[in-house]
Amino acid sequence: MNQPAPAQLTLRAVVLAVVLAVILSAANAYLGLFAGLTIATAIPAAVVSMGVLRLLGGGSILENNIVQTGASAGSSIAAGVIFTIPALIIMGYWPDFKYWWVLAIAGLGGLLGVLFSVPLRRSMIVEEPLPFPEGKAAAEVLKAGENPGPGLKILGISAGIGALVKLMAESGLRLIPDNAAGAGFFGKYLGYMGTGLSPALLGVGYIVGLNIGIVVLSGSVLAYNIAIPFYHAFLLNSDPEMMAKVAGKTAAEAAGIIRGDKIRYLGVGTMLIGGVWTLFSLRKSLLSGVKSGIAAARKGSGEGFVPHTERDLPMKWMLVALVLFVLPLLGLYQAIVQNWGVSVPMTIIMIVAGFLFVSVSAYLAGLVGSSNNPVSGITIATILFASVVLMLLLGSDSKIGAVAAIMIGAVVCCAAAVGGDNLQDLKAGYLVGATPWKQQLMLGIGAFSCALIMAPVLNLLSQAYGIGDPTRPGSLQAPQATLMASVAQGLFGGKLPWDMIIAGAVIGAIVIAFDSWLKSRNSSFRVPVLAAAIGIYLPLELMVPIFLGGLLAYFVEKRHGIVGTHDESLRDRVHRPGVLFSAGLITGEALMGILIAIPIVVSERADVLALPEKFHFSQYVGLVVLALVGWLIYRTGVKGEGSAKA
Template sequence: MSTAAAPQLTVRAVILSIVLAVILAAANTYLGLFAGMTIASAIPAAVVSMGVLRLLGGGGILENNIVQTGASAGSSIASGVIFTIPALVILGYWDAFKYSWVLAIAGLGGLLGVIFSVPLRRSLIVDQGLAFPEGKAAAEVLKTGENPGQGIRTLGVAATLGGLAKLGAESGLRLFPDAAASAAWVGKGIAYVGTNLSPALLGVGYIVGLNIGIVVLLGGIIGWNVAIPIYSAFFLDSDPALAARLAGASAAEAAGAIWSAQIRYLGVGAMLIGGIWTLISLRKSLFSGIRSGFAATRAGADGIVAETERDIPMKLIAIGLVVFTLPLLALYQNIVGQWSASVPMTIIMIVAGFLFVSVSAYMAGLVGSSNNPVSGITISTILFAAIVLVVLLGRESSIGAVAAIMIGAVVCCAACIGGDNLQDLKAGHIVGATPWKQQVMLAIGAVSSALIMAPILNLLMTAYGVAGAPGSEAFPRPLPAPQANLMASVAKGIFGGQLPWNTIGVGAAIGAVIIAVDSWLKATGKKFRIPVLACAIGIYLPIELMVPIFLGGLLSHIVERRLGGAKNEEEHGRIHRKGMLFAAGLITGEALMGIFIAIPIVVTENKDVLALPASLHFGGWLGLALLAFIAWLLYRYAIRRDPA
């Protein structure tokens, strides 16, 4: 019996995949709003699948592959949603996330991502043979079947630790604060140092590695240790309103206010220039991928195709494109109320969707899904859509910014799913799976995840607040939602909004310098790179979030040095598999606990419902000690020689 004839799309595989997709979507929603990053989840999903199916009597490699395919859609849909849809609340268009609208945008965007990526599979995976590192790593886990019971225990221990740390922090029992920070006035300038105490951010850093960890911390240093002191010393007097607010304020309060009013817009400028640069730098690869995808589709249209090369038929793709696009046309018409605008919006969405799914798929093949610059792609979409809509609706349109966000949201969901789809199809190609079955499972996973996005978003917003949204000032530490705030700023700025354009211009200049330095590093063959979007995120977010990400990346580097270094992607995956499972457990445990904590807060309408008496609040030293202990455990698990 051929490998592809083994059981794949079974009922139990579909059910398990949906459950995992929903859990991973919820966890990545929290993580994305909190830290501006999400993680690829194929490997943890593969380990859990092998363990659960073994308890149910055993499952073959292809059945496990189907489970991880559908489950990984959860993190992709979460990325597409949290990067864009909260902008509608930030703009004041919604006061809560509307279920039917979020479902339509996320679900239909995800389905379009599957459709647009089908013609690219043969080109990028078979013909060009791109690396798709997460796909290869997932295939290795599936092929070796390394002791899934031990892997699940690793995930379980880490998730428990991450969850308990979140429960003990500021939004839970309040045993210790969310961050340990210190600031002081130095003349007219401000010196600021601090770290968030989140184990999830430590896990993120371990997964993304030392290079990205250094770059995001560099962005934080530019914003908090360079720009804020310069602004407070030399430019604060030119802003009387801000200066009046800071009269008598502590150094920490002043740093936060200056960052919020001015400095974070340096990150906006850097991300804008980074998004444009993403398109420019990928133009040749984009057109090459599209051409070869269509050529492969035409070549295989009439021949007998092996089971391991069968995609969803192009006739069904064409029908699906029409069926999934018409509801979006109706949605856009409902927003703008005139066909002369809604039809161009739909055309922009289709064209940009296909183009950027191609870009996302190609970049996922080169650098992996976790480092895929989807936010830059989305910025470019919103910027272009906003400019077109200015012509159609006028610059003073009250709905123009919302319409641009709606286009970008669908494209972002499609691009996230497209990159993820190709990673999963790469794993399937290695283990001998049937592509169309994976594509169907990914569509099921995408829709299943979309079903829970609005309730999760509403729960998190009600309990923690979303930075930039009306009423967020009532929350001590609202979720930053950096990409959504950026998208809202870009759209609002195009349609007559008041933004600090001088600061944004300086940020764009910083971004251009970063791009020039990174291009030089690439040309000279240096391993270390400075991706502009990662540095821009560091500028845009509080530096305290970047410190544990850097520490996690440093820990990853130490583990690799201890275990001998990686000669290639497969060796890198083998070295870091145990550590990545532990890191993924920290992220999942903390994120899910954050969601569970939100439930009593929302039900009682009391942010302090779980807080212990003040006599049991131990301060930042307890959180630092706990974070150090968890880092030590992560290191010990990562260097263990026994199978995981």
């Protein structure tokens, strides 16, 4: 006999999920623009939920699951937005972020991601289950939720530390610098080395691990310690424009100019080849996933009475919602191109690419988790395909073609990010006995709630720090959005250093070949091409602390005797305290960065909070602060809940 579903979608769970989703989406927007990475928010949200609902008089495991489902939209919507929409600012199409346009792109794109992913649940979770590592980890946290107090304490303390260090940094009180770096000329060669002093980046490194940390740092070493010195020594004399730019500059300034104008495009080429390779390598799994998902949906739609644990959103209502969500996007595209013969194909491309790439994203999330899901590679492929079609419709010299391609890519990016996240949440729900349609509805609510605040947050960050502006010190890098703008503009008559992009593509091919060789040898160490591309593209100062954070995670594993273990549940238990501490550092620093932006924008002064210069300390004090934070991460991590020696 079918039992009634326990309380899940309660008012307090929905409200708490929305509040957490909005806070975490703002934090991830800052982190993504700053470092090119976002973090999954389901586990920290689950810990907070268990603590808050307990204070309110209890809270079942299914209520807590609903909260983490809705809150997890914070990372996926933030990623979908910051990877694409800032490109419209960088391209000069928008002077600022248009509220209703951002809401339409992010909100409707996120809702489409939920709809497109529903048919994939049975095939990827029930019939031929994929690992979904973060979904499993979230389920374990929910099951172990009898004592959430220690986790809340860890999050609270680390968030305070992250916020305090950010307040001390250059955008705040200016007690310590943002970076510690050294550079010099050695004959005709140019040398540079440095590290960022951000605790959040240490936290990112701890979460992604040593493998990814080594790969991203290797990419930056290739750019800064091989490509820049080589260009300065052998190619600079043949480029009068660049010679004029670096004339009279310090070594550090010259390195920054060469990287910004030339070397970072090696990363563009590597990302392009990496995005294409990702889709090619997934071609069989993609087709299989789409076919089985559609078949499962047809099978499910004909069933009568089913247990609550197998009930998805009804297919007929999904089709109605699909039409309702697509029509506003058709109107948006028409407002851009002013040509129904172009806006209709744009909408068709968006729908087809959205469904296909949500399937890719869901499959990748099932294999490597949402945090490592290369959504940017998927989006690059979308923009390339859309650009080719739009070139045929509008011509290669169209002034609006690049903007139209970005608009298509933005919706697909939001849909793909949310789709992968939805399957991750549904895996956790499957393991704890949740009702799928309630989770799907909650994720849609969470995604749209995040979309409501994206434009104000982005405008605040843009005015306070700048986004993707190489001429403005401290500007947020926005690496993926800058890449999307470069690709779209380059295909519509823009000027790009194609020699560097081609060289980057060759580097990407070498990385892919090396990774394939490692795979053939069943090596535990892998070299994801998109991680290498991020390392090449972003400043070295961002990659060094990420590597150091990964090194801390390795030392924690060594202390517990689990280096090389394949027991993921054991690894999750060991790393849970360190991951929570790292997530708190990231959230605290990001939220303080947003709070600091308010007085900067109001006063129109970047130094509004700065203390007198006599209180400014050297970079060595910043290094000591970073070392202390690293020690705290390690000390927290070694208190993990498991050991291979036990």
